[in-house]
Amino acid sequence: MLNKGQHFFGALYDNDYQFQMKNERGFKMSLRFALVGNPNCGKTTLFNEITGSTQYVGNWPGVTIEKKEGKARRVQEDVKIIDLPGIYSLSPYSLEEIIARDYILDEKPDVVINIIDATNIERNLYLTTQLIELGIPVVAALNMMDAVEARGDKIDTGALEKGIGIPVVPTSASKGRGVTELVDKAIQVAYAAASGTAKPQAQIYDQEVEKYIGNIETNIVPSLGKKTGNARWTAIKLLEGDEKVLEKMEVPAAFLKDIEACRKQIESHYDNDVETVIADGRYKMISGIVGKAVKKKSGSGSLTISDKIDKVVTNRILAIPLFLALMYLVFKVTFGEIGSFTIDWVDGLINGTVSDAVSGWLEAAGAAEWLNGLIVGGVIGGVGSMLVFVPQIMILFFFLSILEDSGYMARAAFVMDRLLRKLGLTGKSFIPMLMGFGCSVPAIMGARTLENEKDRRLTIILTPFMSCGARLPIYLLFVGAFFAKNQDLIIFSLYLLGIVIAVITGIILKKTVLKGEAAPFVMELPPYRIPTIKGLLIHMWDRGKGFIKKAGTIIFAAAVVIWVLQSFNFSFQMVEDPAESVLGAIGGVIAPIFAPLGFGDWKSAVALITGFIAKEAVVSTMGILHGVGEIAEDTTALAAVIQGVFTPLTAYAFMAFTLLYMPCMAAFATIKREMNSWKWTVFTVGLQTGIAWVVAFLIFQVGRLMGLQ
Amino acid sequence: MQRTLRELKPGDKAVVTKVAGEGAVKRRLMDMGVTKGAEVFVRKVAPLGDPIEVNVRGYELTFRKAEAENIFVE
């Protein structure tokens, strides 16, 4: 508090005007900073560093683009930070650019903090030059300095500052360095701007161009009055032919003609259109600055080891077979003998040893029979049924981690782009969809990397068809019971089915509901890395841990609820036969929907419904409803039981249904969030479930016609 | 001699002389630094001929054959 007072008084003595500004805004100077930068420049990490848990995430109205706001921590002033979408430039053409630009022009933040990826300076500075032209104070954060140092490059920050004309603060957001300095600098600049006069902007273009800018600035802009904002910026935009500005300024026809004349002059002088001339001008200035300020260690002009590896990996002939071979290998190990072995082992443990022990203990302690049923039949039976599959799932996650950490995933996207484009998707959709094989939730969030809104929506809709890890227990249960000899083949066919359905759905949607043009494909490929064993195990453990945690919590809760509902009827009496219980009644009503699919019994119906809570719950529920926990010594007890309920054909139909129908509530919530629209969310979920029903129907009916059982 | 980026192979170096084409794609390329005077170095080409990965102005950029056809180099 004392500090605040000091500052305030200091300002009083310094400058009357500043005092007046503060007084108008109240004693506390309230500041607003906007974060702007290229995608992938570390903006999000920096935002998190500055705002921590004070951040609030929403969406810009009506679009799928995220809006993040927060307050700066560790500063005395009241500083609000708003994170604008990642953009490459301020042209008025893409949604992100429009949002960012409009925010700066209309809301007039006190300072724009421009985050520059130091490993990529030239391109990042392109945006910087445009930001400066807007006329609001800009402070640059030279981020990822740790990567620069690692490479052995050197950047002279002072020379950069002189060249661009704005303060430059080196930072390393991922390591938390330089962040406080950055915010302090921005605050300094904000105060200075509030009092002092604005520095005239540097004239960066060729004389020819500057001539016309000055021309328009003095002769045309003043008469446009009202909301011209920064005069020079408006002049440049008019010269460029910026549609939004022309609209907003309502430029009279006579002036339009003058502007046109200027443009024609420039075009004939340079033999190129005005936009290009201006872009060239910007880069020319940037090259000059960068040449003086940046010293690179190694030339980028030779093939690195990564490149040499890529010669094979992305080779015309080898690439796709290589990819398929890798996938097959993953499947063979995960779902083949090694995998099955782990299942039997855990199953015997839980449903045998532990189950007996607990049951015995409860009896000895004098617990009521219903309690015994709840614990052994409900909790252990339910949660145990799912835990059995954890080791196998961990193996799968291990492989997925290898693919990600090594950098192979990005290559796969690169290789698949051409194919995917024929289906109306882009290579960039590939990565989120591949992640969907682990868990849909981060995969759906991964769709954010797509710039095109339609592409984003399409990817979100199709990602759940990539069978997620939580559905595995269901497959494993059924293939264990019905296809023991060909487990990996059947599961592989299911995954393939998911992909095929996704492709077909994608094509249809692209032609109807989500028509649009393909966005330009711009992607950065990281260099290959050898994943460390430690890193891989950490990843695998993280995800596996998530699974187990889920079992201990959500599945546990669901199991308890299910057990209660299947043990009591509507009059709160305990019943022997679950078919008479509350759940039985509900199931009885819903079951007929599934009859044409081959599994119209109430237990299966109820199990599928619980799949909304979490896909693993389907197995749990089956375990409880079929009374598995109470069948002691049997290993793979549940598998034995369902052999009496299903046939191989209906089992496959059931698996296909679970593969395709709507995902769990976590994914549902994520879809709602990313789509930012109930309409789209309901459409997505309805579409998926509808497709699931139709496909399962076809499998069952056609199979029956073909004489399969 | 006017060649386009499309004709280059992995390992080739060149300098951009002009970016043809219109609209969104051209703008996007320029935003990404593909303008007159930019040095490019071709790193890899995908199996079916596209996309192409190129080092431009110090970083890696990927784009399609169709876009490469509009970039003139020497």
Added chain:
Amino acid sequence: MINWIIGIVVFGLTIYIAVRAVLKLRKGKSVCCSGCSSSGDSGNCHCHNKP
């Protein structure tokens, strides 16, 4: 007697978990936790501690 103890523990836990799940979903955090480590920004994930 022991019935009550275990019974309350079990049902109490269940309710607690259910309520927590609903709250998390409303806030937009991830309930899933099996895939957090791979997505780009981990702002919504609090399943693991930073190494």
